[in-house]
Amino acid sequence: MAGRLSRLVLNLRRNLPRGTPLDRHLQRFGRLAGFVGADLDLLAALYGTDKFGEHEYTPVYEGLMRASRRKAVRLLEIGVGGYAGALGGESLRMWASYFRRGRIFGVDLYDKTALSAGRVQVFQCSQVDAAKMTELAKSHGPFDFIIDDGSHANPHQIETFGILWPHLKDGGSYVVEDVQTSYWPSYGGGPLGTPGYEKSCMRWFKELADSVNLPEFLEPAPGPGLDAGIGSVAFHHNLIVLKKDLAERYSNFRLDDPAVRGQLMRPPA
Ligand SMILES: C[S@@+](CC[C@H](N)C(=O)[O-])C[C@H]1O[C@@H](n2cnc3c(N)ncnc32)[C@H](O)[C@@H]1O
Numbered sequence: 001m002a003g004r005l006s007r008l009v010l011n012l013r014r015n016l017p018r019g020t021p022l023d024r025h026l027q028r029f030g031r032l033a034g035f036v037g038a039d040l041d042l043l044a045a046l047y048g049t050d051k052f053g054e055h056e057y058t059p060v061y062e063g064l065m066r067a068s069r070r071k072a073v074r075l076l077e078i079g080v081g082g083y084a085g086a087l088g089g090e091s092l093r094m095w096a097s098y099f100r101r102g103r104i105f106g107v108d109l110y111d112k113t114a115l116s117a118g119r120v121q122v123f124q125c126s127q128v129d130a131a132k133m134t135e136l137a138k139s140h141g142p143f144d145f146i147i148d149d150g151s152h153a154n155p156h157q158i159e160t161f162g163i164l165w166p167h168l169k170d171g172g173s174y175v176v177e178d179v180q181t182s183y184w185p186s187y188g189g190g191p192l193g194t195p196g197y198e199k200s201c202m203r204w205f206k207e208l209a210d211s212v213n214l215p216e217f218l219e220p221a222p223g224p225g226l227d228a229g230i231g232s233v234a235f236h237h238n239l240i241v242l243k244k245d246l247a248e249r250y251s252n253f254r255l256d257d258p259a260v261r262g263q264l265m266r267p268p269a
Helices: 004-013 020-037 040-047 058-068 089-097 130-140 154-167 179-183 201-216 258-265
Strands: 072-078 101-106 120-124 143-148 168-177 230-235 241-246
Touching: 004 020, 004 040, 004 089, 004 130, 020 058, 020 089, 040 058, 040 089, 040 241, 058 120, 058 143, 072 130, 072 154, 089 101, 101 130, 101 154, 130 154, 130 168, 154 179, 154 201, 179 230, 201 230, 201 241
Parallel strands: 072 101, 072 143, 101 120, 143 168
Antiparallel strands: 168 241, 230 241
16 A cells, blocks of 8 residues: 555656645655655655655665664765755655654755755765765764765765765664666776776675675785674665674684684685
């Protein structure tokens, strides 16, 4: 039933310009829907963010966020929407409506600070301005959820993770949206097997996924990059989700025993 309603609203929204009376009614209904516990599919459709419909991200977010819905979470989203033209803010409104006690922080390259109101605070900053982003994260974090829906440029996705991951709470989730750009040279990626892909976000996070097995390594990890605090990495269609888990993990093998290590180092006969 809820699913059918979300699709119905999506259809109503098709080709609907922002600021029309119907758009305003749908957004107003969004506040009420959040209040009575509507899911993220419906809220996305009501507020008009493409996280549902154009993309199928909200079902993934629902799984990540449902348990925290009533908590006073801190959520940071890079990319407010609208680029240099419209003001955007559709997803920020959705998050604020979903997390009724949550504090929502938005960052955009363009000035969208006029959207700051109540529990929503918006900053103008490039996602790769390490000094400003760190200052912002220190003042308003640590965060329960961090979402990168900014430029979608591959070097930015990787760099932003490096800046913001330390500001995610233990148990929190970090999401990178629209990672299809990994396969597109115009965003700094490239088709599989090309040098562009080797520098892409997907390639980088796939390598980072080895972090979850750090306690099983027989040799120290070569070079920096892996992070023992990465509890899981999940790849969805166009979406990467990382969870932070600072609990100590141990191998079920006695890898500190040189004899065991020696045995495991030997290739099969
Ligand atoms: C896809 S839109 C965000 C949509 C919004 N999150 C939603 O779901 O409704 C991307 C936004 O990222 C912003 N952006 C682009 N490059 C950026 C950068 N380097 N730093 C921060 N924001 C950036 C754009 O101005 C644009 O508003």
